[in-house]
Amino acid sequence: MATEVVSGRVDKDIKIRVDSVLRLKGLSSADVIKTVWAKIATTGEVPVSYDAETEFKRRREAYARFRKVVEELPACPELASMTDEQMRDMLGSKDV
Numbered sequence: 001m002a003t004e005v006v007s008g009r010v011d012k013d014i015k016i017r018v019d020s021v022l023r024l025k026g027l028s029s030a031d032v033i034k035t036v037w038a039k040i041a042t043t044g045e046v047p048v049s050y051d052a053e054t055e056f057k058r059r060r061e062a063y064a065r066f067r068k069v070v071e072e073l074p075a076c077p078e079l080a081s082m083t084d085e086q087m088r089d090m091l092g093s094k095d096v
Helices: 012-024 029-043 052-072 084-091
Strands: none
Touching: 012 029
């Protein structure tokens, strides 16, 4: 049987917690991935509850909160007109 590599990124803390649960059950990440993919191939259904619309709404609301914070910041034209070098000098760091 030919195989393919499937990869993805997850939050480091989540991976650590999941790895410990899987280890207790004698499973690996690869075991879980194979099982989930086989289930999707067999049923045509994704066996996790992921609602793209809900996720989009959550992200849109987070962005709206961010924009509100940005809009409430006081105007500071002095900063906007500074060069990178002037900004570095003001911050006291050559790494910025």
